[in-house]
Amino acid sequence: MAALTATYLEQLYAEVDARRPRVDLDFDTVTGRALRDVDPADVYTRPFKDVWAAIANGEGVDTAVGRGAHRLETLAKTDLQLARTHTVREVGDEMPRFSYTVRELQGEYDCALCMIASTQRYLKRDLAPIHPGCDCLVKLVTADEDPGQVIDDEKLERIHDAVEEALGTFDRGGRAVDYRKIIIANDHGEIGPVLGYRGQRFSGPDDINLPT
Numbered sequence: 001m002a003a004l005t006a007t008y009l010e011q012l013y014a015e016v017d018a019r020r021p022r023v024d025l026d027f028d029t030v031t032g033r034a035l036r037d038v039d040p041a042d043v044y045t046r047p048f049k050d051v052w053a054a055i056a057n058g059e060g061v062d063t064a065v066g067r068g069a070h071r072l073e074t075l076a077k078t079d080l081q082l083a084r085t086h087t088v089r090e091v092g093d094e095m096p097r098f099s100y101t102v103r104e105l106q107g108e109y110d111c112a113l114c115m116i117a118s119t120q121r122y123l124k125r126d127l128a129p130i131h132p133g134c135d136c137l138v139k140l141v142t143a144d145e146d147p148g149q150v151i152d153d154e155k156l157e158r159i160h161d162a163v164e165e166a167l168g169t170f171d172r173g174g175r176a177v178d179y180r181k182i183i184i185a186n187d188h189g190e191i192g193p194v195l196g197y198r199g200q201r202f203s204g205p206d207d208i209n210l211p212t
Helices: 001-013 047-057 061-092 111-115 153-167 175-180
Strands: 100-104 121-123 137-140 181-190 191-197
Touching: 001 061, 047 175, 047 191, 061 137, 137 175
Parallel strands: none
Antiparallel strands: 100 121, 100 137, 181 191
């Protein structure tokens, strides 16, 4: 994923600067432990722990294995996306003609978080926020000036209309501002910025009920 992303960015950059040499990417900075600051051997033991825990709780073997397989798939997809976003950050830093990044939706289905995030621009050195299983592309953009946070008001308005149609009418006075207040990037201690709704938070050590 890192190699493919770097090659894609090189080809994209050649369209605006044909003299740009090939980027020398240090894969140790965009793969493996660099993605989560956790040994991959520990990360990929987690699906097995899910299986063992399910069996210990009395669930059938097939159900338990299904839980482990789902956890494994989520971990793998997340790591692929992390390799992509980390590569964009490292390679983009060496491409001065690119000004900022945007999210490009792909696949048959897109979640509401990604759809709304695709209307925003992100700074090059900031990791694009993701969510487990996210498959969005990250594109680097050349611009003469910073367009501001919202780059696609029309799409944001269409999303606003769809939500209104599904949930009923409400005060439209805030329009696009509503979603900029709702959708935020939480800082996940292991995988970095993660898309979420305002008010959500990640569990931490304080949530564990230890015996007194």
